[in-house]
Amino acid sequence: MAGDHLQVLNALDLAKTQWYHFTAIIVAGMGFFTDAYDLFCISLVTKLLGRIYYFDPASAAPGTLPPKISAAVNGVAFFGTLSGQLFFGWLGDKLGRKKVYGMTLMMMVICSIASGLSFGHTATGVMATLCFFRFWLGFGIGGDYPLSATIMSEYANKKTRGAFIAAVFAMQGFGIITGGVVAIVISAAFKSYFDAPAYAVDRAGSTVPQADYVWRIIVMLGSVPAALTYYWRMKMPETARYTALVAKNAKQAAADMSKVLQAEIVEEQAKVEEMAAKDQANSFGLFSREFARRHGLHLVGTTTTWFLLDIAFYSQNLFQKDIFSAINWIPKAATMNAIEEVFRIARAQTLIALCGTVPGYWFTVAFIDVVGRFAIQITGFFFMTVFMLGLAIPYHHWTTKGNHIGFVVMYAFTFFFANFGPNSTTFIVPAEIFPARLRSTCHGISAAAGKAGAIVGAFGFLYAAQSRDPAKRDKGYPAGIGVRNALFVLAACSLLGFLFTFLVPESKGKSLEEMSGENEDEEQINSVPAHNINRTTSA
Template sequence: MARNQLQVLSALDLAKTQLYHFTAIVIAGMGFFTDAYDLFCISIVSKLLGRIYYHVDGAPKPGTLPPNVSVAVNAVALCGTLAGQLFFGWLGDKMGRKRVYGMTLMIMVICSIASGLSLGKDPKGVIATLCFFRFWLGFGIGGDYPLSATIMSEYANKKTRGAFIAAVFAMQGFGILAGGIVGIIVSSAFNGAFGAPSYLIDPKGSTVPQADYVWRIILMVGAIPAALTYYWRMKMPETARYTALVAKDAKQAAADMSKVLQVEIAAEQERVEQLTEKRSNSFGLFSKEFLHRHGVHLLGTTTTWFLFDIAFYSQNLFQKDIFSAIGWIPNANTMNALDEVFKIARAQTLIALCSTVPGYWFTVAFIDHLGRFFIQLMGFFFMTVFMLALAFPYHHWTLKENRMGFVVMYAFTFFFSNFGPNCTTFVVPAEIFPARLRSTCHGISAAAGKAGAIIGACGFLYAAQNQDKSKTDAGYKPGIGVKNSLFILAVCNFFGFLFTFLIPESKGKSLEDLSGENEDDSGTEETQQKSSFRTAPV
């Protein structure tokens, strides 16, 4: 295979870790911090929405969201995210990563605020307005996936590229953690913990009108980190790989990266034109050549992300229901509305602090040593093991004396999801496809994941609400829907393990070597075929 690497791209591949790497991680990562906060904070407030808007006067129990409304509230942002991943992934390859990057952030800021200001004449109107703005919030969030991943992969050097991309994604863990902390602070403030007036203190089993402020404040806080990041995103130069290989402007690419790397880089306009005119660099997404070279890779990235997100979003969006089922969170009748928000937020915070966040950063630390393939395989394997360990003796875990054992085992599934496929499914699609299709293919892979998330969110809710009606000596079997859901999620993880074998190992390789953009026309068909199906060793 002939080497035609441009000087500007070689300089990026071989660059030592510098300040601009960490700056890019923070700028891109704050988008993912906001993404995770906005997507998962809804799990903290959804029960509060049921208490406020669906309580029947005189009823002995607090109100709850009807199943169809609960599905809409939890899944509508995921639907928007799926659409945004496809649209902005395509647009990032057509218009450039930087030009589109600011659009997604402004959508997130506006829709976060608008979600908290959702108004209506009746409960249906409020929920409908909330769902409308959360769809568009998800649309902006969706754009952040392909753009952030592609920008970071194209800025990074090949030695530590995996860690840098994973570090961007790891900010998602801090976003989940922040959602729990904000929930704790806001609910405590309105519940009298921070000296609130006595008339705000909510007696057991009730919901005072001031509780309506709590969910609105929690949702609107998500606008703050996105707004703070906007200026710095607009100052980032376009990536050299897009400018040189897609826009074909070698002079601008060299000028941008000379400033970033603080070295002199020659513009090679003739070589850029030669490279971009080659047959190996001209095929489209729906061509036979793309199918021949990258079809198996795209199948691997989409299926593994799809299967993983069924489990991941089921766990995150409905962990409050799982903890309620085993009794870790008390019955709603024994708490006031703000106590319930506090306990749900506390549970999410503990899980994030003890397992979710460490899992992300274990991946950052080891991905360029162990490789993407090994970490993803390991993560799927242990997620399968721990979910089966929870599902088979499920009723053992529901006993009061065993509840903390359940929480510890459950936390391990989060740890290995993040020290595993949650990070690697994000990293790999940003590395293995050609520059002019990189954002599009990452968007397709991510959208497949969100399709799995939607199935997981809707399916888990259905399973949890359809209890086994078979009689036992003690009556109906409680929580059997959660048990069945755990079995299903274990099966999804097992198939994710199998489809991982379709994905190539990208550790330590140039993006152009991985995508075949360094090949010239003289390469034999056999050489090109080997490049197409470079998969990780079994």
């Protein structure tokens, strides 16, 4: 295979784990840290937004966001993320990974701050401004998915590539926990201050005016880790695979990787030009018949599994607070003040992340290059299905007083197997199996399919899980199917994800060029049925 004859690619594939690997993990991973913080911190403050901006003086009950407003606030960032994944994924293949890498981070910094400064003369005006900035925040976050995954896959060696990409993605777990911890600290600080005798008016169910600062501070602090990482992103060289295989500049690729690997690498411009001249068989585009023949089923596999996974994963994450309230783990809103409610929601979600989410990510890091992507993904989908059904079938048992601890434990296991499973592998595999000139684009398409699933989860679960109480329907709430039936739907999504996993190839231990079939002779490719290319698991 010609791709392996380039010394610079061989050097990357066979390189021992070095400091630059860890630097790349931190630089790329901090983007995902910020992504997770920004995407999930909103679920910590949506109930507070309802109390502040939708309080009805004629009612003794705390204010709540209307369903459509709640869906928009929770889901608008996903529309931006989907758009950003498609746009920056395509741009990363056209201009190079590095050239657009800093743009995504700057958008995240600016829009995090702007979201916290959302303004308006009315509640609707504030929510509209918030949604506007969160859309563009999501657009920047979306670009981080294909670029970070592609950069890490192209920097890594083939022996531990899965662990390195998984470690980048695992920073999401720390972002989720940090969001919870920040919300706990901010709400505890405000709660302590306003629990003083001078503020005794802050009774159960009420909201002090200063609570408006709480959600704004929490949202704006998401800009800090992204800003701290910007300089180091700009210092990273372009990946050698893009420079050599796409830009056809062997001299620059050799020079960049000589510095990174601290080894002398010979430039092979003549060989690159020779490969380019012979590469007519591999010059197919994304919408060509040849791409469909070689990688069509692979793209179907990566998009469908990510779509189905994110319906379940984001539904669980965004609406934990509603589920915890439904099983009486978090007290009713009328029994506590607004800041206390933020504190309790953040504490519950942080506990789930600490016990289930984060361990799942790092189990993937530890085992992905041992057991492979396919085994982890199919096992994760299987146990997600099992535990979802374990929550849904005896749901009335779990909602009985005294049984909520068992529900929380089962719920944490669904997060563990999502992350020690498809939530990690759906991110990793698209960065490994497509050609270099289409790698970022195909990862962006796969990730966008996932965000389409997140949108379904954000809007669908909101309506599905609404109470069927006629009194609430009179106030504009839809007649939902209830939390129990919503859990059945999520279990069905996980089962379908299990089935579609059989379309996804195993990439453990193989070089990126082996997986993509790049630079192989046309006779080699035609000798293997298209749907079998790369399906065999390597030892």
